[in-house]
Amino acid sequence: MIKSIAFFVYPITDMARSRKFYEDTLGLKLDTNFGDKWIEYDIAGGTFAITNMEFGHQPGAKGGAIAFEVDDLDKTVAQLKQKQVPFILDPMETPVCHMAVVADPDGNSVTIHKRKS
Template identity: 50%
Template sequence: MMKITEIAFTCYPVTDLSRARRFYEEVLGLKESRFFGTGDTGFVEYDIGPGTLAIGNMAPDWKPSPGGGSVGLEVEDFEAAVARLRSSGCTFRLEPLETPVCHMAVVSDPDGNSITIHRRKPG
């Protein structure tokens, strides 16, 4: 039996790496940890806590999809994060909502991939 110990990384396909980097680095505020490739073709990794979020365009058959998976990014201040996303012109696929355990919203990156902004409630 295989034993999974953690999620090593989540990766999204993108079509325009420079445009995607502007979103992930300028809008979301992520800092590049590693880059593999050359120029506008490659994979960019962003370490977040013990995990890694990556974006890339090196696999020609790997296409962005709004109906695919979604990474959930935990934020310190949910309201400030939503305000930042709105002021940056992000498209909300799911408007901010409150559940019994969290606050969440889903936005699209420039390629239509879904990004969940999330804040757990105390306890």
């Protein structure tokens, strides 16, 4: 049966704009580029991908969501606000974490997350 998650993927509309957001704004490092149609980022042994290939999925806030774990939530939030990234959910605390949710250029939700110790 299922052994692991192979990848998470977000549909996007503009590859250059999305790569700038994920690489320059969020600091992800490019792992694999399949013809500028499917881009993969390795994150701690997992794969996050963006694609502008047609799979019948629509970019935007009503789709899936991913959470990226960060070392310092306050510092990351300040950097994102400085870069004028739109916030869907301002920083908040739950019993197990601190988090905020931003939007990528297509409106996909990206959670910035810090687990409590």
